[in-house]
Amino acid sequence: MMKILVCLKQVPDSESPVVIDENTGWLREDDLVVFRMNRYDEYALEEAVLIREVRGDVTVDVISVGPSRVTSTLKKGLEKGANNGIHITLEQQGYVPPSLIARLIADYAVKKGYDLIFTGVMAEDDMQCQVGPLIAARLGIPCAASVLGETISEDGTSVTVECELEGGVTETIVMPVPSLLAIQSGINRPRYPSLSNVMRAKEQVLEVIDAGTASAGFGAERFVSLSYPEITSKGTILQGTAEQKAEQLLNILHEKSLL
Amino acid sequence: MSVLVIIDTIENRPSAGSFEILTFAEKLAAVAGLPVRVVIAGQEIASLAEDAARYGFDVTGIEHESFRYPNPDFTGRAVLGLMKEYSARYVCLPHTMRGCQTAAFLAASADTHYITAVESFAEKNDEMSFRRALFNGKVYLELSPGEASVFTVQGGSYKAPDSRDTPGTVEVRALSGTPRYRPTGVRESEEESVRLEESDVIISAGRGIGSRENLELIKTIAKVFPNGAVGASRTICDQKWLPYAHQVGITGKTVAPKLYMACGISGAQQHIAGMKGSQTIVAINKDPRAAIFSIADYIIVEDLATFLPILIEKYAESFK
Numbered sequence: 134m135m136k137i138l139v140c141l142k143q144v145p146d147s148e149s150p151v152v153i154d155e156n157t158g159w160l161r162e163d164d165l166v167v168f169r170m171n172r173y174d175e176y177a178l179e180e181a182v183l184i185r186e187v188r189g190d191v192t193v194d195v196i197s198v199g200p201s202r203v204t205s206t207l208k209k210g211l212e213k214g215a216n217n218g219i220h221i222t223l224e225q226q227g228y229v230p231p232s233l234i235a236r237l238i239a240d241y242a243v244k245k246g247y248d249l250i251f252t253g254v255m256a257e258d259d260m261q262c263q264v265g266p267l268i269a270a271r272l273g274i275p276c277a278a279s280v281l282g283e284t285i286s287e288d289g290t291s292v293t294v295e296c297e298l299e300g301g302v303t304e305t306i307v308m309p310v311p312s313l314l315a316i317q318s319g320i321n322r323p324r325y326p327s328l329s330n331v332m333r334a335k336e337q338v339l340e341v342i343d344a345g346t347a348s349a350g351f352g353a354e355r356f357v358s359l360s361y362p363e364i365t366s367k368g369t370i371l372q373g374t375a376e377q378k379a380e381q382l383l384n385i386l387h388e389k390s391l392l
Numbered sequence: 393m394s395v396l397v398i399i400d401t402i403e404n405r406p407s408a409g410s411f412e413i414l415t416f417a418e419k420l421a422a423v424a425g426l427p428v429r430v431v432i433a434g435q436e437i438a439s440l441a442e443d444a445a446r447y448g449f450d451v452t453g454i455e456h457e458s459f460r461y462p463n464p465d466f467t468g469r470a471v472l473g474l475m476k477e478y479s480a481r482y483v484c485l486p487h488t489m490r491g492c493q494t495a496a497f498l499a500a501s502a503d504t505h506y507i508t509a510v511e512s513f514a515e516k517n518d519e520m521s522f523r524r525a526l527f528n529g530k531v532y533l534e535l536s537p538g539e540a541s542v543f544t545v546q547g548g549s550y551k552a553p554d555s556r557d558t559p560g561t562v563e564v565r566a567l568s569g570t571p572r573y574r575p576t577g578v579r580e581s582e583e584e585s586v587r588l589e590e591s592d593v594i595i596s597a598g599r600g601i602g603s604r605e606n607l608e609l610i611k612t613i614a615k616v617f618p619n620g621a622v623g624a625s626r627t628i629c630d631q632k633w634l635p636y637a638h639q640v641g642i643t644g645k646t647v648a649p650k651l652y653m654a655c656g657i658s659g660a661q662q663h664i665a666g667m668k669g670s671q672t673i674v675a676i677n678k679d680p681r682a683a684i685f686s687i688a689d690y691i692i693v694e695d696l697a698t699f700l701p702i703l704i705e706k707y708a709e710s711f712k
């Protein structure tokens with residue numbers, strides 16, 4: 134029996150407005166903000182489910198740390214095929230240090246003895262690329278980041294992974310089990326939920342763990358501020374109707390002898 | 393105490409952007425009043441270590457056969473000892489996938505604070521504050537680290553320093569021990585039929601094109617130019633709308649055409665790194681705050697679904 138834990142982060146959809154709340158200094162969370170599963174984590178979850186489909190004797194758990202809204206992402210995880218969902222409730226507003234998230238997940242995982250832990254390479258909102266490697270370091274297990282493919286040995290004691298480096302280079306690594314893999318986008322094609330899984334997810338109860346006051350006294354980098362980037366562009370903003378902009382662009386390209 | 397810079401290598405070549413972070417480290421060291429020391433991990437590191445010492449900093453090369461390919465786990469474990477030895481207050485690595493892994497290991501093991509993808513820093517009211525992008529550059533976050541910290545530095549944020557008249561000292565150490573895992577080799581992506589690097593004009597599609605059908609509009613525009621090609625952000629290739637050979641960015645191609653037209657691309661650092669050297673950049677995006685506009689020469693705030701057909705029509709009217 135192989136146990137896989139997949140970490141799911143709920144993020145604001147990239148089409149949602151990103152607005153700094155003047156009162157809190159953090160991002161505004163109102164009705165206009167739509168939350169969904171981090172896309173990299175969709176790939177991670179799909180990879181785990183594919184492994185179960187091939188090997189059979191595999192359980193896939195999904196875990197998420199966050200306020201009550203993240204239950205919808207955990208439910209989505211169940212709909213996409215996870216066996217169990219774990220919600221670590223953390224109501225903390227504003228900046229949440231990734232090291233805290235990593236610690237909470239590692240503290241849970243250590244008790245369960247997972248063979249493989251999957252994260253996404255990066256969260257689309259905070260873009261830290263931290264939580265996966267930090268969980269591995271806390272658990273004292275090796276980690277492979279930016280994974281584009283993996284093959285588990287038949288006896289389940291090692292896993293050969295293809296890792297992406299910069300500039301179109303991939304590295305092949307033979308890792309022991311347990312290990313943590315941070316999954317890169319494009320590794321598979323995440324599926325849509327099946328009707329039977331949607332029905333099952335409706336019924337299924339999530340395991341809820343209260344992070345409580347975990348963050349109190351937690352030594353982390355201190356939040357200073359959020360700000361919009363300065364408009365540093367020296368670029369020319371084309372004005373007018375769409376037609377006028379199209380004409381201007383064609384003229385500019387013509388003047389530059391590109392057309 | 394010191395500011396430590398960690399550089400790793402692939403077959404003894406430094407990973408991209410490694411020397412840029414020397415400038416970051418130097419500026420940080422100047423504010424903190426500390427010396428910079430460089431650690432380079434590789435299989436046979438002596439000549440690269442000499443190279444790095446040209447910038448004037450003392451260099452420690454660490455050698456092990458398993459450093460032939462990047463091995464962040466083993467690098468991390470070796471550097472942990474050096475952090476103590478050199479009483480490192482700040483540790484700086486490039487913000488590469490491997491850099492992040494080593495950095496996370498160091499931060500977790502040494503129990504220091506950790507800030508990734510730093511683009512700049514400033515001292516405000518006696519406090520150091522480090523700036524990094526969120527949401528592909530739509531907003532910026534400033535964080536203040538504690539006494540000791542590990543940083544990864546976003547590529548392209550700093551320029552490599554000039555070499556100095558007096559080089560730093562070089563010490564090379566052979567490591568013993570066995571890594572916990574083995575990289576067995578590296579592979580370059582196969583020779584591709586799409587020669588993006590040789591095109592004069594690249595019309596690139598991002599998620600904002602909305603549908604696979606709209607790629608036809610991009611292809612039509614690319615064909616208008618004598619040596620034009622279609623490029624893409626990673627999201628387009630991940631969805632298999634185009635092969636990865638079209639991808640521009642840190643994990644794709646680096647291009648510098650005469651004209652780069654970014655259509656519905658938000659301007660993530662990973663994309664910008666691959667095209668910011670283009671001579672003329674035109675960006676079309678419906679979001680006036682899209683980060684791509686910060687590097688564009690011509691900014692067009694429009695919906696692509698309506699704008700591209702108009703552009704094609706206007707071209708047909710006036711240029712055909």
Ligand SMILES: Cc1cc2nc3c(=O)[nH]c(=O)nc-3n(C[C@H](O)[C@H](O)[C@H](O)COP(=O)(O)OP(=O)(O)OC[C@H]3O[C@@H](n4cnc5c(N)ncnc54)[C@H](O)[C@@H]3O)c2cc1C
Nearest residue numbers: 598599600625626641642643644656657658663678695696
């Ligand atoms: C390790 C790593 C390596 C990576 N390497 C690369 C790489 O090499 N290359 C790369 O490109 N990415 C890379 N990425 C991904 C990168 O971080 C971004 O996720 C990606 O570049 C975003 O692609 P996008 O701009 O197409 O999509 P999005 O970020 O989703 O942006 C879509 C844009 O389209 C606009 N838009 C939407 N609808 C319309 C419309 N109708 N008309 C006009 N505009 C519209 C939106 O305003 C938005 O700005 C990498 C990520 C990681 C973690």
Ligand SMILES: Nc1ncnc2c1ncn2[C@@H]1O[C@H](COP(=O)(O)O)[C@@H](O)[C@H]1O
Nearest residue numbers: 140141198252253255256261262263264
């Ligand atoms: N709050 C969270 N709950 C569960 N998983 C998380 C959380 N935050 C981050 N992760 C995981 O860590 C990965 C990297 O996130 P980050 O380090 O924030 O870029 C994500 O793709 C998730 O798999």
